[in-house]
Amino acid sequence: MNENNTTPVYNSQTPPLSAMLNSKLFLKASTVLLIIHVLLLVGFPSNNLSGDDAFEVIPINGGAVGPESFDFNPVDGSGPYTGVSDGRIVKFIQSEGRWTDFGFTSPYRESCGGPAMEDKCGRPLGLKFHKSRGVLYVADAYFGLLELGPNGGLANSLVSKVQGLPLKFTNGLDIDYTRGFIYFTDSSQRYTRRDHILVTLTAEQKGSLLKYDLESKEVTVVLHNLTFPNGVALSKDGNFLLVTETTNCRILRFWLKTPKAGTLEVFADLPGYPDNIKINENGEFWVAMYSRKREILSWVHSKPWIVNILSKLPFVIVRVTSYIIAKLESEGLAAKLGVDGEILKILEDVNGKTWKCASEVMERDGYIWIGSVENPFAVKMKIQE
Secondary structure: OOOOOOOOOOOOOOOOHHHHHOOHHHHHHHHHHHHHHHHHOOOOOOOOEOOOOOEEEEEOHHHOOOOOOOEOOOOOOOOOEEEOOOOEEEEEEOOOOEEEEEEEOOOOOOOOOOHHHHHHHOOEEEEEEOOOOOOEEEEEOOOEEEEEOOOOEEOEEEEOEEOOEEOOOEEEEEEEOOOOEEEEEEOOOOOOHHHHHHHHHOOOOOEEEEEEEOOOOOEEEEEEEEOOEEEEEEOOOOOEEEEEEOOOOEEEEEEOOOOOOOOEEEEEEOOEEEEEEEEOOOOOEEEEEEEEOOHHHHHHHOOHHHHHHHHOOOHHHHHHHHHHHHHHOOOEEEEEEOOOOOEEEEEEEOOOOOOOOEEEEEEEOOEEEEEEOOOOEEEEEEOOO
């Protein structure tokens, strides 16, 4: 982690609208964002439409949205479990076809549900069960790395700071059972999940891959200066670790064993912005993508003056922008990759009729579970070979 990075100061009082309208920064930023909004809507054709696949839409109860990541309890086979927008972790009861509360990441439970309350109510993202203990490990965007016992309830904190700095945007995780390590990402040192669009728009390179030792309770920085590190997946043989870089539309491979141990390389370049990555029983990887790659963002990143304007935007504008983009995105995109990064299959819902803005794809027992931070449901789809 970068000790010299400064933590942004949030002003709790929003300036009057008239003052904002008189600001040159506001006018410039509004113009830039308007152009970006229009160009982001430009779609791309696809020959990989998943139109006739058998699927089931499973609504999230309680008014929450965003089943971001999935896992099944390896001890009793129950699940899947997933974290949602109001800070709850819910469990799907297969026999009844419904979700039930399992736990939560924050004791604060008043008016939870929207982005404005995430920093108080919690926002669980990546999660993974220990294969023998029945303990569920959770990456909460605001509260860091947490754990819940077999009976659920309020999560316990494991890591909230690294090298004296608070985790700003804890995101994905995976477990190396052989070594007893949890690998997880901190996507930004400046922005929180609520303002994740700025991590992408400004191409911030302050993310980290971290490692938590289950025995010693120590946490170390494995990689730093990453560009929006997001999902994490360990290879079947434990030789390497994959980390998605959302902004760069790629997956990095960090070697843990073999003569390449300690080296980093590009594993795959992707057609979209990746979120979580999940291994299947064959050692292949499913990577979910929020949307297809937009060349306009590459152009934005090549113009320092635009990046500078965007980095100074009032947070209220950022949140409105994020909301608009999420509503206008209209496609579902995911890919299955081989052990060498080759694309084996593209799964796509071009018009977003069934699913869109994918955050995770998990394969289990002939089905895939598709999550999204935006949708109020999970999708269970039969795999078509």
